[in-house]
Amino acid sequence: MAGKSSAGRTRAARRARWWQLTQRWRMVGVFEINTGHEFYSLTSMMKEGMQACIQATSNTESQNSLTDEHFKTKGTQLLEGFEMHTFAAPVFATLRHSLDISEQEFMNSLCPRANYLQFISNSKSKADFFLTYDKRFFLKTQSKREVRFLLSNLRRYMDHLEKYPHSLLVRFLGVYKIVIPNQLKKYFIVMQSVFYPDERINNRYDIKGCEVGRWTDPETGGKQVVKVLKDNNFKEQSIVLGPEKSWFERQVKADTAFLQDLNVLDYSLLLAQQPLHQDELKGKHSFADLVIRTTKSLDIEDYPTHLEPSSVPLLRSRSEEVPDGAVCVPGQHQAAAEGDGEEILAQEINSPAKDTRCPVELQGFHKHHQRLLPNLKNAVHVIDGLEWRYFVGIVDIFTVYSIKKKLENLWKNLRYPGRVFSTVRPTKYSQRFCRWIHEHTQ
Template sequence: MKHRQISQLSKESSQNSGPLDRRSGPCVCILGGSSEDRPSLPTSSQGSQGDSLFQRLLWHLREKWKLLGLFEINSEHEHYELLCMIKAGLRDAIQVSVDHLSRQPLKEEDYASVMTQPHEGFELTTMAGPVFAHFRRFLGLEEKDYQNSLSSSHCFLQFISNSKSKANFFLTNDKRFFLKTQEKWEIQFLLSKLALYIHHLHEYPHSLLVKFLGIHSIKVAREKKKYFIIMQSIFYPDNRITERYDIKGCRVSRWTEPLPEDSHIITVLKDLNFEGHTISLGSQRNWFIKQMELDTTFLRNLNVLDYSLLVAFQKLHLDEKQPNKNIMSRIAKSVHGAWGEASSVPSDRLSRYVKKSTISSLRRSKAYNLAAHNCRLLPDVLNALHTLDGPEHRYFIGIIDFFTVYNLRKRIEFLWKSLLHPGGSFSTVNPTRYASRLCQWVETHTV
C-alpha cells in the first residue's frame, strides 16, 4: 500500500487519464421491456457481403446511442472486467477505513491523503479517504453496508441517459450508489473545493447537494488511468418513480421527446417537458425555496454553472399520507441527522432513545440552532435527505453536476450563444444569473 500527497497528482502526465475503454459486447436490458423497445439488427447488417466495415461501425454507433435505460453488466459486457477490478479494489480500500475507524476531528493532511493499493493487474487509488470516511459516518452510512453494496457479487448496472455528458454512469445492483467517470481536471477541481463542500454540508446537513462518498482512480496494466467518483443516488429507491426531470431553469435545447407510456425504457425529461406540472409541497415549500437559495449561493461562490436540479415524482400510497406516522423515528432522524447517530437504533428502543438523547441534542442545539441551519422534519424513508413529501406525491430532489467553472471559454460561449439565441434562455450564463434563475424556476413551479 502506497501513500502520497494529492499535490503529486498534478505532476502526473495528462496522458495517464482518459475515458473508459470501449470493448465490444452486448448490453442486456433488465427493465423487462419487449424487443420492440430495443433496436434489432437490420438484415443488411447481418453478414451482407456488400456492407463495408465502416458502414457497420457507423450503424452500431448510431444504434448504441438509441439505447436508454439500465443495462446489466454481465460477463459479456464491455466493462465487465474493469468493474470486477473496481469492486475488488473498493472492497480493500473501504476495509482500511473499517479497520482504522477514527473519530478524531479531520486534519488538513486528511484532505491531501492519497492511498494506492496494488492488485494483480491493476492499482486502485483512494483520494482524501479519511475525509470521505468521516463524511459517510456523518451521513449515518455504515462502512460495512457501503462496502457490501459496492463489492457485491451481483452485477453492476450501466445507466445510459439522454444526457450530452461523455461520462459513463454505473449503478450498484441495489441502486443505492452511482459510480461516474470523470476527467482528471474535474477530480482536481472537486478535491480543491472538498473542504468547502464538507463545511457547507455540516452547516446545512439537509442540503440538496448530491452526496459525494469517494474519489478514486484505477490504473490497469497497459491502459490509461481512469478517474471516478462515488455518490448517493438521488432517485433511490426508484421502483415506484413515474417521471424524472433534469432542470436547469432555461429553455434552449431543453426538450426531450417523451417515450410511449407503455415503454419500459427510462428517460429523463427536461425543462420544457415540465410545463404544465407543479411540485406540490404544501407546508414544505418555504423550506425547499430557502434550501435552494442556500445551495445555489454556495455554488455561485464556487463560480460554477450548468448544474442541474433533479426531480422525480412518485404517487403516495394512502398509509404514506399520514403526517404523524412514525413521528418518533422522524424526530430522531431529523435531530441526529447532522451527527449520524440514530440510523441504526432498533425500533423497539427508539422511543426511549429519542427521549434520552434529545435532551442532550437540544442542549447542543443552543450552539447548533436547527432553524438557523435550515433543518426540517425528515421523512422516515431510506433516502430522507433527498425526499420531500407533498399532499399527494413524494418527490426525489437533488442538485448534481457542479463541475463547470465560469472561465474564459464559458464567457466566449456565452457571447456566441447570445448571438445565436438573442433574447433566448440558455444554460451558459454567469454563476450569479444561473443561481437566481434556477431559484426563480423553483418558486414558479412549486405550490
C-alpha cells in the same frame, strides 16, 4: 390431497410470475454488466479495488474533527494486474457516517458478487455511468480536472454540509483512480443516488431553469430507456410541498449561493415524483413515525443546549400552527446575489403561499437549516409533499465559468438573442435557478 397440491403449485407459479415481472420492471433503463459486456472487466476490477480500499480503512475510528491532513490523504492498493488509488478517504468516511451508512453496508452495495448495472438514458454526457445492483449508489467516471476541482474545494463542500446538514447537493461518498499499467488510467466518483428507491417513480426531470434545448421527446419508441425530461416538459406542473415549501426554497437558495461562490454554473436539479399511498399519507402523521423521523433528522446531543425540552420539535403539541401570513422561520434570510437586475427579493422568495402554513413542530428544524426527514435510507434527497413524494438533488457541479464558457456565452447571445440558455455568469445562473424553483413550487 390432490386439490391442496394443485393449489400449492398454482400459488408458487403465481409468485414466480410476480417475481419475474418485478425483476423485469426494476431493470427498465439499465443493462446488467455481465461477462459479455464491454465494461465487465473494468467494473470487476473497480469492485475488487474498492473492497480492498474500504477494508484497509474500515478499522479506522470515525473522525470527530477533520484536519488538513485528512483532506490530503492518498492511499494505494496494489492488486493483481492493476492499482486502486483513493483520495481523502477519512473525509468521505466521515460523510458516509453522517448519512448513517456503515462501512460494511457501503461495501456490501459496492462490492457484491452481483454485477453492476449500466444506466441508459438520453444524457449527452460523455462520462460512463454505473449503478450498484441495489441501485443505491451511482458511479461516474470523471476527468482529472473535475476530480482536482472537487478535491480542491472539498473542505468548503464539507463546511457547507455541516452548516446545512439537509442540503440538496449530491453526496459524494468516495473518489478513486484505477490504473492498469500501459492500458488505462481512469478517475471515478461514488455518489448517493438521488432516485433511490426508484420502483414507483413516474417521471424524472433534469431542471436548469432555462428554455433553449430544454425539451425531450418522452416517447421511447418501445426501447427500455429511461427518458430524463427537461424544463419545458415540466410546464404547467408544480412541486406541491405544502409546509416544506419555504424550507425547500431557502435551501435551494443557500446551495446555489455556495455554487456561485465556487464560480460554478450549468448544474441541474434532478427531480422525480411518485404518488404517496394512503398508508404512507396516514403513517407520516402518526406519533411513532414522527419520533423516528425526529431522531433521524437531528442528533439530540448536538441540538442547542439552551433550548428547553418543550421547544425541541415534536416534543410539544402538534396542534399549534403559525398564524396565516407569518413567515415560517424567524431571523435573517440570506440576501439574493446581485447581478443584471434579475435578483429575487428575499421577501418575495420567503412569502408563504396559500395552504403552505408551517406547523410549529417544523420551526425548530428550519431555524437550524434542517427539516423533518422521512424514514428512508435516502432521506436527504426525499421530500414528502401533500400527495406526492419528490426525489430532489442538485448535481453536475463541476462546470466552472472559464474563458471557454465566456466565449460560449458570447456565441449563444448571438445565436439565441433574447432567449434563455444555460451558459451565463454564475450569478445570473443562480438567480434564474432560484426563480424557477419559486415559480414552480407550491
